[in-house]
Amino acid sequence: MKMQQALFSGALAAAIVLSGGAATAQDALNSKLPARIRDAGKLVVGTSPTYPPLEYKDTATLELKGLDIDLVEEIGRRLGLKIEWKEQSFDQLINSLDTSRIDMGASGMTDIPARREKTDFVDYFSTGTQLFTMPDVGAGLNKVEDACGKPIAVNRNGIFLIRLRDFNEKVCVAKGLPAVEYVLVDKTADARLQLLQKRAAAAAQGVDAIRYLNEQKESADRGKFKLIGDPIAVDYAGFGFSKANTELRNVVADAVDAMIADGTYSKIFAKWEMPYAEVKATMINVEPRRK
Incomplete structure (x- = not known):
């Protein structure tokens, strides 16, 4: 009985340490967010769910599914934010970022010079x-x-x-x-x-x-x-951000790099059978990050 209690106590202590570490990491990322987003407690993300396996709607449940959906939900968890999805046509995404109707675009957006005129990208997979x-x-x-x-x-x-x-x-x-x-x-x-x-x-x-x-x-x-x-x-695909929103851009890149480091990123890519598209680190506008 005493041995069982000792084992339980040890397991509980380990769980507390692990959960404390996760909370600390979340707090550190959350503190880097723009005050407007941190105070709102949510991240408004635009997507055009017509492009499996990146984003699409389950025909039975109408639930959003796909690689991008899983990645963004995990980013939200790590930032301590609820994800609010806004569905729109693909050609509206950059304008929606520019006019602050969305905070972030997640729709398999290829990072190319023409789009970079108005938009910054956190590149997260090769395509x-x-x-x-x-x-x-x-x-x-x-x-x-x-x-x-x-x-x-x-x-x-x-x-x-x-x-x-x-x-x-x-x-x-x-x-x-x-x-x-x-x-x-x-x-x-x-x-x-x-x-x-x-x-x-x-x-x-x-x-x-x-x-x-x-x-x-x-x-x-x-x-x-x-x-x-x-x-x-x-090419490389990226999450899109307004050029005025570099704080958010950078903290999302930090979250994705943390996912790469701890293996979560690879697990999500494996789920969608896309290991060939993985990158070793995020880039900003097809350039290595300056940390």
Whole structure:
């Protein structure tokens, strides 16, 4: 009996020490927050939940799910803040940051110079633009050069069209191959639809999303697609912040770096089958942090 009491007392003491350490870490991060956010006790985060595995809605429960959702909820826990999600279209996110309607954007936002004119980024995973097709549509499309001269479906609003145009100039035109035919759509999901309906020979979107759709067990599109070579460009995705909100930007970066250090970050990436996208440390605007 005495031995059991001793064991229980030891376990209780260890739990108190561990919880005290967690509280201390949370307090340290919380103290770095802008007073407005700390006093409100919440972080307003904008997202466009149409891009699995990063953010999407469960069709049965309408609950937000995805890599970004899990990461941000963990960031909120570490900062001692409740996360208030605001759903909006992807093209509204930067304006919402600029007008303070949201504190942070979390929607697989690729960190590129044009977006940096108004927005700062905490880069937290690597991504890239991937060309892909379907076996019965893109016969003979085995390497990226094979896509030159073909109709390629791509979202007109974002990084994939920028990278596809770069590819066309630097690979197709530079090598004397036929130019890409652009099949422009308003949403990335529509690019896949053009492919499914055989209106395009290939499509371009993020490597993380197409691998998710093609490989994850619960995906309705599992095995439908064929990746064409390696990504045509490699980029970094980041959480977005107003340029006037550097305090919040920096403390979120601190929280993510702590998650990387203690293994929580890797566990979340493993859950969403994206270990290939992990980074060793956050960056600010594609530059190593100055601590």
